Amino acid sequence: MGERDAVTTRGGAAPTGGAYTSPASSFGSPGPSGLAARGEGGANLADILERVLDKGVVIAGDIRINLLDIELLTIKLRLIVASVDKAKEMGIDWWEHDPSLSSRARTEVTGGGSEENPA
């Protein structure tokens, strides 16, 4: 990992090389100009939250956290998504029509209102 990897290093994982035996170092393509590189340890919090908070198996533990609370939190996080609003202004919303987007995700994208916000 001497030079900048073409692949984003996920922060948090191992200090070097990522959590996995990084294919980044083995695929050997010289960092192509258009491919964004991210510095060591610069894992994007949005990437992480999107996965650990929104994805993964949802199974009831003994601590009954109202999942709605967590979802509200993510919705709140997403409500400040300027990029979505801007993109929609420009008519760029094709991700909303992809069938693989869950209905909840779709609601988050389109539901720009604050009515779900309890506070």
Added chain:
Amino acid sequence: MTEGLRYAYAVVRDTGAPEAGPDALAALEGVPGVAGEPVRAVRHLGLAVLAGDVPTEDFDEGPLRERLEDMAWLEKVARAHQRVVDTAGADSCVIPVRLATVCRGEEGLRRMLADGRERFASALDRLEGRVEWGVKVYAAPPPPEEPPAGQPPAGGRGAPTALSGRDYLRRRKAQRQAAERRWGQTEEGARLVHDTLTGLAERHRLHPPQDPKLSGESDRNVLNAAYLVRREDSAGFAERVGRLAERATGLRVELTGPWAPYSFTADDDGAGSAGADG
């Protein structure tokens, strides 16, 4: 002690070695959990859950709910959770459990494994040998506009200038049209990236574009997708992303991964629910 709270990270197959525990656990030495605790494996019914002891003052129901609304705490926990899951998943298949899944004692963890037994087993079958790659496409920022001669440089935006109303409107219109052209190219470029990668992946999932405040990215996120790829195809996939990135003008492509298969744990996810097993 056995009745304390246990925080669950991921479920793995119990490889059955009587002492060593699941392979995934070996990687976790020196990788602390969300409360700085060591992560252990609790086995049941051919499965094992990776979990750690966490304090009630943070993780019991009331405090946990409050804590989750605290962005700094959430970030710390989210990063630790992800580190455990992805380190464990480096060489073996792990099924990530959603953040903040907390049980009472080992008994609670075993109950959770029993309740989710079929889902976990089928997810392990589906996801064995696969990893998730994240690909985001950003619209590169437009080139800075040259201020017309005689105009004060930017900063006096909105301030009255010598520009006539008609010139102003004309200029605004040209700017808008240029922006629309750029958007058209951006959308096409993002589609090309997505279509190409979908062809290389077993499954895919589109996430909504990211919040710039969380991602720290000022460029507009126009594609945010996850692709499920066989481990052995990872290098080829990453290489292909690199080539797409070279060709895409006006776009910036970012590849992250490999991740544990977070985005593909549910059976009905992926490339249309009908083709879920494709």
